[in-house]
Structure formats: structure tokens, C-alpha cells
Amino acid sequence: MPTYYSVLEVTPTSDEWVEDYVAASHRLVHQHGGQYLARTNTHERLEGNRTNPTLRIIISWPSRQAAIDFMNDLEYIPHLQARIAGSESHHALIEGVDQLA
Known part of the structure; x- marks a missing residue:
């Protein structure tokens, strides 16, 4: 998997x-099996002209379902809603495979 x-x-x-x-x-x-790989405001854009965000966060999940379960956790939802209301946020879930190899 x-x-x-x-x-x-x-x-x-x-x-x-x-x-x-x-x-x-x-x-x-952590409860859903995730592990933070980065939570930082130290980053730089190497390509493109989009405005840099304040923070970049990368979380490793053991499965797609673990990430979905985290996002749907009833305890998390009010915090997610607060983040969405109080920030400009983008969140992508990426499968860790190389489909071009």
C-alpha cells in the first residue's frame, strides 16, 4: 500500500x-497514523510566480483512508472550519508513487 x-x-x-x-x-x-515531515515558514519558491504562503506543511500518511479519516474526524472539523475561515489555505493529498517511471 x-x-x-x-x-x-x-x-x-x-x-x-x-x-x-x-x-x-x-x-x-498522530492519532490517525500521520507524521509531520515539515511544518515551516522557512521555504523558498524555486519556480513560478505565485505568492509564497506563510507556512508549508507536509504530512506522511500510512494510507489514503487515514488522511480522509483525519479530515472527517468530528473533533477536527471545527478546527478545520476555523482554519478555512481564518486563512488562505490549499491542501493536496498526493499518492506516493512515481507513475512516470
């Missing part, structure tokens, strides 16, 4: 949600 990766770009538009979100999401990511 391939690993999956959540790749998030987050630029907060308010800070009210951040402290609660970080604590809850950290615990719930």
Missing part, C-alpha cells in the same frame, strides 16, 4: 484560531 502525503500551504488572515488548531491537529494527525 503506498504512502500518501498531505501538502498544505497556509497564510493566516487572523491569528485567533492558530493556537487551538496547532494543538488539536498535532494530536489528531
Whole structure:
């Protein structure tokens, strides 16, 4: 079964949600088998002209279902809604396979 990766770009538009979100999401990511590979504001754009987000986050998941279960966790949903309301966010789930090899 391939690993999956959540790749998030987050630029907060308010800070009210951040402290609660970080604590809850950290615990719930681990509860669903996820592992943070990066949570950082230290990054640089090497290509393209899109505005850099404030934060980039990469999470490794043992399966697609683990990532989906995290996103649908009833305890996570209010934190997700707060992040969406208080930031410009993009989240992609990527299957860890090389289909061009």
C-alpha cells in the first residue's frame, strides 16, 4: 500500500484560531497514523510566480483512508472550519508513487 502525503500551504488572515488548531491537529494527525515531515515558514519558491504562503506543511500518511479519516474526524472539523475561515489555505493529498517511471 503506498504512502500518501498531505501538502498544505497556509497564510493566516487572523491569528485567533492558530493556537487551538496547532494543538488539536498535532494530536489528531498522530492519532490517525500521520507524521509531520515539515511544518515551516522557512521555504523558498524555486519556480513560478505565485505568492509564497506563510507556512508549508507536509504530512506522511500510512494510507489514503487515514488522511480522509483525519479530515472527517468530528473533533477536527471545527478546527478545520476555523482554519478555512481564518486563512488562505490549499491542501493536496498526493499518492506516493512515481507513475512516470
